[in-house]
Amino acid sequence: MIIRKIFFVLFSITLFSLLLYSEDTNWVIRIKDGQGNVKKIMTAQDCMSEISNLMIFRGAPAEAAELLLTNDFQLWQFASQLIEQELVYMKAAEEGYDKDEDVLALISKERDNQLSQLYMQEKVADDFAVVTDAEKRKFFNDNKARIQASVGKAVTYEQVAMDIETTILQERMRNEYDKIIAAAQTNYNLKYSVTSDPCITIDDKTVPLSEFNDMFNESIKQAGANIPAALRIQARDGMFKAFVAREIMLYEAKKTGFYDTPQAKAIENFLTRSAVTANYVDKTIRSTIPKPTEEEINLAYEQYGKMYNIDSLPYADAQKALETMVIEAKTQQKYQILVTDLRYRYSIEKNLDLLLKK
Known part of the structure; x- marks a missing residue:
């Protein structure tokens, strides 16, 4: 004992x-x-x-x-x-600035943007963002006449290599958007149109057209240039496809519990602290x-x-x-x-x- x-x-x-x-x-x-x-x-x-x-x-x-x-x-x-x-x-939290409705809305919006991108990254290949020199040179040779017409006949590969890489990545991203939308049409009740309201319906979720229009108009404003009507429509359609893919990724991320993962919670905490702090400094x-x-x-x-x-x-x-x-x-x-x-x-x-x- x-x-x-x-x-x-x-x-x-x-x-x-x-x-x-x-x-x-x-x-x-x-x-x-x-x-x-x-x-x-x-x-x-x-x-x-x-x-x-x-x-x-x-x-x-x-x-x-x-x-x-x-x-x-x-x-x-x-x-x-x-x-x-x-x-x-x-x-800031002691003084109630973490309860500001405008800040909470901003945090929610930025959280959705970041988590949808992260969720999408999990679905693409690890080497998605890797563009080899051979790919860029092939693009340059295949599109040489068009590049010369835009930049000048004396243009060299080295001068436009970075622009070519961006173009290739943008094309890959457009292909990924097509795949995401095609898969969603099989897995969910998906409807979308850039001229209807709501502009996106995924099962019981709807997205108002005003949400896309606000984003598109802000992008045009930031461009700071008079864009011809034809190019404006082309830009709108391209951006809308990306918008639809993003909403699908958001829907899936919430549906699969990605929002509740430690990584997602850490990102939300990071955004919350940053936004509340910035708001406090701005106001006080x-x-x-x-x-x-x-x-x-x-x-x-x-x-x-x-x-x-x-x-x-x-x-x-x-x-x-x-x-x-x-x-x-x-x-x-x-x-x-x-x-x-x-x-x-x-x-x-x-x-x-x-x-x-x-």
Whole structure:
């Protein structure tokens, strides 16, 4: 009986020690408030998800993540930025900015965009985005007359190789859209038309035509050019096919539970923190910056005019660009003051060795 008690006590101490050791070491970033209460813990898995999301949204190659994990300084920079954003997010959430309906709608829209793309990537071949030199040269030779008519007779392969690669990838993507739509017509009750409302019906899901029209009109506006009617219709039809494929991917992603996967949740958390933080900075800092004075604008021109070719812009555009520069500079100054204050308010601990790859 005594031996059992001794064993139980020893077992309990060992178990407690393991739990304590795990709690003390199984985190990369830990944030506590002034009373010592833990407000946020980021594990190695959390940080790896953040790194993965960062690479996805920046369009960076996988090698960039590997470089970050083997470079002490870059990893320290990443951790500092992550901590700063988390602190501001906590502040914004305390003041209710995470309940802003416009921000929630923006998060939902961006989440759908990102997850539909990721879900689609799982369905295409691993080498989908790989275009060989042989493929590009064949395209150049097969379409040489058309390329010369567009660019000039003296055009060389090297001058248009990157444009050719983009064209090939766009054609592949159009083919994938056709495959996705064809499969959906077999698997679901699918109806779609760029002139009807709703413009897409997938089983019991409907998509209003206004949603596509808003997206298309915004794309035309961003193009900043007068597009001939025939090309406008061609662009609309091409974009609508991509829109239909995206909605199908969204429907499938939700239907198959992809939205509930750890990867999807990590992306949603990343987008939420980014959007709420940006909204907080915009509402509490940027909007409070007064209109720049003429002296401030002239000073900005002296410092950045030639660097950013502002002196080549029409006067009104140059003034607007300079005003934006002054406002953003002041916003960053106030933002850093806010971050410094929050860093003093909280206790921040880092254990980056758990991420570093030697």
